Amino acid sequence: MTKTGAQILWECLEREGVTHVFGYPGGAILPAYDALKHSKIHHVLVRHEQGAAHMADGYARASGQVGVAVATSGPGATNLVTGIATAMLDSSPIVCITGQVGSRLIGSDAFQETDITGITLPITKHNYLVTHVQELARTLREAFFVARSGRPGPVLVDITKDAQQSSCEFDWEEAKPQLPGYRPDLSPAPKEYEQALELIHNARRPVILLGHGAIVSGAMHEVLTLVERSRIPVALTLLGLGALPASHPLSLGMMGMHGEAWVNRTIQEADLLIALGMRFDDRVTGNLKTYAPNAKKIHVEIDPAEINKNVKVDVALVGDLRHVLLEMLPRIEAVDRSEWLTFIDQLKGDSAVRDIQNLPDSGHLYAAHVINDLWRETRGSDTTVVTDVGQHQMWEAQYYKHEAARSLITSGGLGTMGFALPAAIGAKVARPESEVWVVVGDGGFQMTMAELATVVQEKLKINIAVINNGYLGMVRQWQEFFYDRNYQATPLLNPDFARLASAYGIQSMTVTRREEVVPSVQSARQSTGAVLIDFKVEQEDTVYPMVAAGAALHEMIRRPSPIVETAED
Amino acid sequence: MLNTFVVYVENKPGVLTRVASLFRRRAFNIDSLTVGRTEKPEVSRMTITVDADRDQARRIEAHLYKLVNVLLVENITTQAAIVRDLAMIKVAATHEARSHVLELAGVFRARVVDVAPESLIIEITGDEDKIDGLLEVLRPYGVLEMVRTGIVAMRRGGKTSSVASSANSLTQDAADDDVQQSV
Numbered sequence: 001m002t003k004t005g006a007q008i009l010w011e012c013l014e015r016e017g018v019t020h021v022f023g024y025p026g027g028a029i030l031p032a033y034d035a036l037k038h039s040k041i042h043h044v045l046v047r048h049e050q051g052a053a054h055m056a057d058g059y060a061r062a063s064g065q066v067g068v069a070v071a072t073s074g075p076g077a078t079n080l081v082t083g084i085a086t087a088m089l090d091s092s093p094i095v096c097i098t099g100q101v102g103s104r105l106i107g108s109d110a111f112q113e114t115d116i117t118g119i120t121l122p123i124t125k126h127n128y129l130v131t132h133v134q135e136l137a138r139t140l141r142e143a144f145f146v147a148r149s150g151r152p153g154p155v156l157v158d159i160t161k162d163a164q165q166s167s168c169e170f171d172w173e174e175a176k177p178q179l180p181g182y183r184p185d186l187s188p189a190p191k192e193y194e195q196a197l198e199l200i201h202n203a204r205r206p207v208i209l210l211g212h213g214a215i216v217s218g219a220m221h222e223v224l225t226l227v228e229r230s231r232i233p234v235a236l237t238l239l240g241l242g243a244l245p246a247s248h249p250l251s252l253g254m255m256g257m258h259g260e261a262w263v264n265r266t267i268q269e270a271d272l273l274i275a276l277g278m279r280f281d282d283r284v285t286g287n288l289k290t291y292a293p294n295a296k297k298i299h300v301e302i303d304p305a306e307i308n309k310n311v312k313v314d315v316a317l318v319g320d321l322r323h324v325l326l327e328m329l330p331r332i333e334a335v336d337r338s339e340w341l342t343f344i345d346q347l348k349g350d351s352a353v354r355d356i357q358n359l360p361d362s363g364h365l366y367a368a369h370v371i372n373d374l375w376r377e378t379r380g381s382d383t384t385v386v387t388d389v390g391q392h393q394m395w396e397a398q399y400y401k402h403e404a405a406r407s408l409i410t411s412g413g414l415g416t417m418g419f420a421l422p423a424a425i426g427a428k429v430a431r432p433e434s435e436v437w438v439v440v441g442d443g444g445f446q447m448t449m450a451e452l453a454t455v456v457q458e459k460l461k462i463n464i465a466v467i468n469n470g471y472l473g474m475v476r477q478w479q480e481f482f483y484d485r486n487y488q489a490t491p492l493l494n495p496d497f498a499r500l501a502s503a504y505g506i507q508s509m510t511v512t513r514r515e516e517v518v519p520s521v522q523s524a525r526q527s528t529g530a531v532l533i534d535f536k537v538e539q540e541d542t543v544y545p546m547v548a549a550g551a552a553l554h555e556m557i558r559r560p561s562p563i564v565e566t567a568e569d
Numbered sequence: 570m571l572n573t574f575v576v577y578v579e580n581k582p583g584v585l586t587r588v589a590s591l592f593r594r595r596a597f598n599i600d601s602l603t604v605g606r607t608e609k610p611e612v613s614r615m616t617i618t619v620d621a622d623r624d625q626a627r628r629i630e631a632h633l634y635k636l637v638n639v640l641l642v643e644n645i646t647t648q649a650a651i652v653r654d655l656a657m658i659k660v661a662a663t664h665e666a667r668s669h670v671l672e673l674a675g676v677f678r679a680r681v682v683d684v685a686p687e688s689l690i691i692e693i694t695g696d697e698d699k700i701d702g703l704l705e706v707l708r709p710y711g712v713l714e715m716v717r718t719g720i721v722a723m724r725r726g727g728k729t730s731s732v733a734s735s736a737n738s739l740t741q742d743a744a745d746d747d748v749q750q751s752v
Contacts, residue, residue: 121587122594126637129583146637181579181640305631308624 005133005164006035009097012140013041015172018068020429021097022046022055026072027112029099031164044429044458047450049076051422053083054448056094058426060087061409062384062434064218066147067094067426073101074112077158078119082416084154085123089413090239091216093152095143096120103131103160116158125153131160133168137175145177150184151303152216186304188317188324195315196298197331203272203296205340206232209255209284212239212412213277213302215405219322220244223276225329231337233344235263237278238397239412246401252344256284257547258394261556262347264547268554269343270295277301277321280310281413286553300324356559357399361514367392367467367537372399373517374437374465377525383407383435384427388420388444391473394543396439418447421464425451428460435463435525442468442494452504455530463524464506464532466497469539477542481557501532508532571600572626573652573722576615576633577607577641584638588615591632597621601654601719612640616721649725655692655718656700657682661711662689670710677703688713696720 003011009032013021022044025033036043046052049071056067071080077098087094101110117127126146128139136159143155200206214223220243227234227250234244235255244251252263264286267273273295278284285291288310297313299306300321307316317324356368371392374385385400386409387393393410402408409427411419420440428436445466455462476490501508507527511520511534524531544559578584585604592599600618607614621629626644633642662670667689674681674691677699683690693703697720704712 117583118586121590179637181634182637183634303631303635305628305635307631309628312624 023070058423211278
């Protein structure tokens with residue numbers, strides 16, 4: 001049957017299972033928008049294309065399905081760039097569709113022409129420029145296949161205006177992907193399994209390092225079985241949180257720069273690290289020269305280019321984590337680890353006492369209190385927390401106990417401020433049954449808060465907790481520790497966020513005291529519409545513990561004991 | 570050390586940029602890169618030489634494989650291979666120097682491909698050392714201009730590195746090798 005490129009685009013998306021796209025129209029993508037009225041796909045109109053890319057990303061992370069962003073050529077396409085790079089660093093499957101000027105105008109600096117395939121080359125898993133309608137169906141099928149298979153990632157398809165307008169015979173079956181060089185599914189050799197099993201069975205002080213790969217691979221059940229059978233404790237990366245329930249007795253919690261001191265010391269004391277779907281990012285290793293000096297290392301990882309990149313490993317199992325674990329589990333033996341687990345318990349020592357949660361209510365509101373209260377109120381329900389980047393993100397990771405995979409959505413690798421609100425919109429669209437909370441700083445919120453209008457236009461029930469300390473808090477913290485408290489360009493003069501929300505027609509509250517936190521959270525949960533709560537928290541609060549950049553993992557800046565900080569100023 | 574990679578890629582627009590961009594992005598310095606057609610129109614072949622240690626070379630190989638358009642990667646650094654570079658050297662050759670220059674060209678089995686009153690163009694094929702050697706002895710006469718193709722390489726013997734009938738199976742095999750070596 002003969003169809004236009006625009007019609008083929010939407011039909012291919014439908015056949016790939018797409019129900020929602022996030023986009024913004026413009027000249028070069030208008031033919032596609034014109035054909036949208038005949039499609040079953042729901043289009044979410046964003047307020048800035050960066051929001052569209054983050055929404056597609058949030059959609060993908062919440063559901064595991066490919067998220068789709070649509071933009072026009074030129075500035076529309078370039079506005080996607082931050083969102084694409086965010087998805088690339090966190091292995092999130094999104095497909096970005098951009099309009100391009102007519103194929104005969106390419107290279108002429110035509111109005112709104114930009115080389116978006118050139119620009120996004122290093123931040124996409126793959127990208128395409130489609131200049132002929134005959135190539136469109138196959139290209140789109142390849143794009144979705146590449147985005148979701150292997151180590152997932154963003155794929156961009158740039159379609160010229162004439163390719164959208166002209167017609168050809170459309171046959172889905174005929175348009176099969178042709179990717180002779182693409183090899184997403186590797187598997188380890190038998191002898192590599194044997195070497196790994198031998199190391200595991202001989203280890204006396206093993207630790208599992210659990211990362212995002214466990215969630216992407218859907219290996220939560222297999223990880224749990226491995227942990228319970230082998231009695232090996234688990235430290236998690238930021239993006240791994242939720243892959244093993246936080247309440248599990250063998251879950252140590254987050255490792256790395258803002259991980260608890262005993263977690264990092266456990267890693268430093270270990271004789272075997274079993275890295276599952278993580279990539280030894282500098283934020284989890286600290287100084288590589290002193291990292292886990294006595295430990296052998298096993299690395300289970302789907303991407304061969306990650307092997308021996310940061311940390312030299314003894315055994316590498318390259319493959320999908322779930323498949324690798326299914327292969328290994330029948331051969332995992334139960335070993336008594338009580339000595340090692342007791343040792344770790346002792347490492348915890350007085351850390352619990354130093355916890356800010358144990359402070360008496362001094363009348364000051366701490367971000368940690370807000371987040372911990374939010375966790376207590378929402379625990380046991382299907383809740384998705386979407387955070388931005390900075391201090392609030394680390395407090396969320398410390399004080400919100402994630403029990404389920406995909407219950408935390410956050411920008412890890414790229415550390416993109418402005419991610420939270422649009423990503424939460426994507427998450428809510430993907431999983432309307434889940435209660436979605438945005439936890440965002442006052443700095444990052446102002447980067448993408450235009451998307452409040454999208455929340456309202458789409459009638460989405462999203463709760464927004466602005467952790468408002470009047471600073472770019474994490475940068476201020478670094479200035480406090482490493483730049484002699486020279487607070488250059490970090491104090492913020494903010495609008496009244498509650499009144500701002502009201503202007504959008506969003507219900508809002510301002511909270512300044514601890515006893516108001518729980519009622520405000522309860523009120524937000526009971527409301528049927530979107531709610532914004534402006535939590536005015538302690539201004540010069542600090543995320544503890546902390547491994548300074550370049551320091552060894554066990555050299556942590558600990559919480560002051562007792563914590564007084566600025567509370568008694 | 571200098572590593573030599575033979576890389577088969579799909580013959581499509583932009584593939585050379587993808588490969589070159591990869592080296593730039595991962596901060597590896599390309600010493601030489603050549604690309605040309607193969608016996609199959611849909612496949613191009615690159616010979617890339619890069620200064621890298623063993624670990625870096627393995628990661629370069631793994632990163633190349635991550636490019637969707639890359640069909641096959643072989644690091645032939647330690648294998649017996651024929652390696653050739655081609656150079657054209659325009660050398661000043663006055664009446665009195667001319668016979669000396671021709672003699673030197675003869676010693677290196679180079680060919681004179683252009684003769685002008687004051688200069689000659691000498692064409693030489695060989696490995697890089699041989700060309701460097703000729704260049705060294707011609708320098709005193711005055712090298713006016715030089716162009717080199719960069720090296721192309723092919724393994725000796727019957728074993729081929731062609732992405733023949735089934736590109737999929739070949740790349741998969743190569744991938745397994747790669748993974749095993751990487752440990």
